[in-house]
Amino acid sequence: MSSTPSGRGASPEFTAALDSIKQAVIRPDLRLTPISAPGQLAPESFALAADVTPERHGVDSELGTGRFVLLHDPEGSEEWGGNFRVVCFAQAPLETDIGLDPFLADVTWSWLVDALESRHTGYHSASGTATKIISTGFGQLAKQGDGAQIELRASWTPTDFDLASHVEAWGDLVCMLAGIPPTAEGVSVLSLRRPKSKRA
DSSP: OOSSTTOTTOOHHHHHHHHHHHTOOOOTTEEEEEEOOOSSSSSEEEEEEEEEOGGGTOTTSOOOEEEEEEEEEEEEETTTTEEEEEEEEEEEEEOHHHHTOTTHHHHHHHHHHHHHHHTTOOEEEEEEEEEEEEEEOOGGGGGGOEEEEEEEEEEEEESSSOOHHHHHHHHHHHHHHTTOOOSSTTOOOOOOOOOOOOOO
16 A cells, blocks of 8 residues: 555554554654555555754764564454564664674664663564674775674564554664664663764
C-alpha cells in the first residue's frame, strides 16, 4: 500500500497506528521523509527515512541516516508474536579507531534498548545486528585514507497501536550514532564524531 498515512482501505488497527505516528515529536536534528514501503513483507506497511540535518551542526558534524518500517498483518504473525513489527536501520560514520573497538557492537545495541526504554515504549521480541565496517581507499581513492561506519539493523514487536514513542526512540538512535546527545533522560552517548580537521 502507499507509504503515506492516508492510504484508503487500510485496516482499523493500521489506521490507528498511522494516526499515532502523526503525533510523534520529531527532533529538530532530524529531517523525516515518507518513502515507499516494502510491499512483500506484510499486507500493510509504512516507511520513513531520516537524515541528520547538517545545517544545525556545521560542516564538521558527522551525519547519520536511518529507515523506519512498520509492518502489519491483520491475521497476526507467529514469528512476530503479534500483528505489528517494527524494522529499523541506522547508520553513521565514525573514527577508525572507534570502529576497531571490540565493544562497539554491544554498545550500539545497548543504545537502541536505552532509547526504547527512555521513550517508555511497549515492545518484545527484539532482535538485530550491529555491523562495523572498516574501509581503506586505494588508487584514486587512496587520499581518502581509512574510514569506518557503524550500522544497526533491528526489529521488535510493539505491544499496542501507539507507535509515536517508537518513532521517537528510533530518531534518538539515529542521532546517537551521529554523535548528537539524546533528548530523553537516562540515555548516555559516546562521541563518535571525527575530530575537526586541523587547519594550517
